[in-house]
Amino acid sequence: MRHTKWLLATLLIALWLPASAFATGVNGFIEAGGAGVSIKDSQLKVNEYSVIGEDDGLEAYGKAQVESHGDNGVGFELDASLMGNRDQQYELGFDLKRIFRVNSSYQSYQHWLDHDQMNYLDAAVPPPVGPGGATVPLNPDSIPGFFLEGSYDPINGTVTVGSNTAASQQIGRASVYGEDLTPNQDFSIVYREWKNKFDLVLPSMPNITFHGSYRLQEREGFEQSIGMSKCTSCHVTGQSREVDEQTKDLSLGATGKFGKFTANYTFTDREFRENGATPYRWYDPALSPAAGYTDVNAVFDNRILYDYEQPGGIAQRAYDTTPDSDKQSHVLKGRYDFTAATSLLGSYVHATVESDKSGEAGVFDIAGDSLQTDYDGYGLRFATKLLPQLKLSLRGKIEHLDSDEVAITFYPNGTVAQPNLGGGVLPASITNNYGTIISRDILTLGADAVYRLGSKSTLRLGYEFKEVDRDDNHYEDTTTHQVKVAYKTRLAKNLNARASYMYENTKDPLQNTDAAGYIDPVTGLPYNFTDNTDPRIGTGLLYGTAFYDQRQTDLSNLPEDTHEGKASATWSPMANFSATASYRLRMDENELDRSEWEQTTHSPSLSLWYAPTEKLNLTFAYNYLGQRAEAKFCQGWYDG
Secondary structure, X not given: OHHHHXXXXXXXXXXXXXXXXXXXXXXXXXEEEXXXXXXXXXXXXXXXXXXXXXXXXXXXXEEEEEEEEOOOOEEEEEEEEEEOOOEEEEEEEEEEOOOEEEEEEEEEEEEEOOOOOOHHHHHHOOOOEOHHHOEOOOEOOEOOOEEEOOOOEOOOOEOOEEOOOXXXXXXXXXXXXXXXXXXXXXXXXEEEEEEEEEEEOOOXXXXXXXXXXXXXXXXXXXXXXXXXXXXXXXXXXXXXXXXEXXXXXXXXXXXXXXXXXXXXEEEEEEEEEEOOOOOEEOOOOOOOOOOOOOOOOOOOOOOOOOOOEEOOEEOOXXXXXXXXXXXXXXXEEEEEEOOOOOEEEEEEEEEEEEEEOOOEOOOEEXXXXXXXXXXXXXXXXXXXXXXXXXEEEEEEEEEEEEEOXXXXXXXXXXXXXXXXXXXXXXXXXXXXXXXXXOOEEEEEEXXXXXXXXXXXXXXXXXXXXXXXXXXXXXXXXXXXXEEEEEEEEEEEOOEEEEEEEEEEEEEOOOOEEEEEEEEOOOOOOEOOOOOOOOOOOOOOOOHHHHOHHHEEEEEOOOOOEEEEEEEEEEEEEEOOEEEEEEEEEEEEEEEOOXXXXXXXXXXXXXXXXXXXXXXXXXXXXXXXXXXXXXXXXXXXXXXO
């Protein structure tokens, strides 16, 4: 708010500046009025980025502009726009004989966020059965989905759901419960951003421009935070999380022109701080395969770190925290113009990001209090005109990311003898060294061509090759080939048309290996009612070893093949009227090792623009999005 007051004060001073300070005086205007919005449904559908008003009804608004560009080389421009007491925008520019130039701007607006009610999670949950076969209400304390031993009917493919007894087998897919803890709360973030830039050209060095900038961004509000209890009924909850983030950027650099060669260097220091309250949640009691289902010291293949019952008492646990971080970057760019049509551009970027990390007493410890990631990027681009109607450009980039490895010490609950450890006792602490998926080398090569078929038509062709080599051997290298073609033409005097097609093939996109799909080690068959006469697999105390460790199906939400086509036409019969119609079709698919998925997107749109007078513009737009996805996996098959 202090930035708003400062800019308002600047506006008032500028309005009262004497005309003698500028050779041609001061010009400007002030406008005031009202604007309103009426919302009958969700804010997200019509007012996601609120720039008219926060609520239904009228809001006062004002606009002002002051400018002066004198013959003495001194000039300034000031624009201000206010919509209510929150949506504001100001911009101030000052020029002192082209030696010193300053631009300062401030903007404030509200972004409405989604609110997930999580009621769809109950779709695959059968109601639990109580004493005498009576159905009991579904809630976090009533855990459904137990198969009674001997209850499977292979002829009809049905089972009898029972209660939590020693003669039953729990299945994961029927034990999911979603609970929205803040069902009536609206989530939104208020953005405030203050940006300042300056350029300085000394008369003694006219070929060098010194430049700098300062940016302050603040994000305040509340967003929904999702958490889940595991090793029990999968209790998914949503609650409110405070957001109070601040990002500061300070940049300094210079640009120099030396004949045909131009060089630019910029250093940026960034500071990110999260000042919002730390969110906490309760975790449900963990269920052990042992009798009673609540003894955390019982034999359990997959150990737990914490639940509702903590050592030393019952406590909430912090979650969904955002660490503070600092970033420094160096950017060096150079350009050499061989001729007016041929040039070579090169760039080098080095950046270092350091984020704060901390463990949780009695749960886990992290070696060190920070993690550092380094980035180095080398880029090269060559552009030339081979023929009067043909332009060609070649580009390449090499990127290297290196992130710290980390050692984490865990303190699991329960240390009794474990059969999966050969009868040994689980140690009080376990230390693992973890690599990083961030560390990688990226190679990108591309070629683009623009060919003018005539005075009215242009053809564009493009190809890009990208290879991602990750240091973590758990993931395969990803290779991508992308081909683009676009055509633009003028069909008539007032009718323009554009069409494009893109095909992308990706080998081994980033995926989660062995994420699902239990495969019986004896039969080699997957877990389903057709191939297995008894679905109660994984019974006993080592459920993790007998079931989860046998998953062999990879999953990925990234496509292997993508086809995308776009077409649009613009008709402008008059200078004050135009109509644009467009259509977009995108088809994604991925053939995984034991399953496949595909997604098709259709998106037609129509927009009309009409200006009946010089000061009045009317715009009408219609957009449609139709998307269909087909996949073998769904929430109902959650347990593998």
